[in-house]
Amino acid sequence: MGRYLATVAEKVAEAEDPQLLERLIKHWGFHKMSMGMIRDILMYMDRTYVPKEKLEPVYDRGMKLWIEKVLREPKIKDRLLNSALDSIRRERLGEVIERNSIRKFIQMFVEISKEAR
Numbered sequence: 001m002g003r004y005l006a007t008v009a010e011k012v013a014e015a016e017d018p019q020l021l022e023r024l025i026k027h028w029g030f031h032k033m034s035m036g037m038i039r040d041i042l043m044y045m046d047r048t049y050v051p052k053e054k055l056e057p058v059y060d061r062g063m064k065l066w067i068e069k070v071l072r073e074p075k076i077k078d079r080l081l082n083s084a085l086d087s088i089r090r091e092r093l094g095e096v097i098e099r100n101s102i103r104k105f106i107q108m109f110v111e112i113s114k115e116a117r
Helices: 003-015 018-041 044-051 058-070 074-092 099-115
Strands: none
Touching: 003 018, 003 058, 003 074, 018 044, 018 058, 018 074, 018 099, 044 058, 058 074, 058 099, 074 099
């Protein structure tokens, strides 16, 4: 999982600044869907083995790996924050921006903060 997310981070980092948020959101959707499927497949293990061994549930670990490998990637971290803040600044100045991207970006952080506790 870690190696896969490292390649995702590389793909996201390759994006130019205007497309950075869109590419991140696209890969976030794939990651979230994949983690949901993996969680469903490993549900029995999560209910029996994981608590007994005091391990982290599969879905929670997947969300933490997303944070570690993608969002905290040095090539992405600052650019992502600057891109989001720049979009908000431009909108406040009256420019038309892609609000859907900002909304999904914020939703991603809300979902991650719920799961990564």
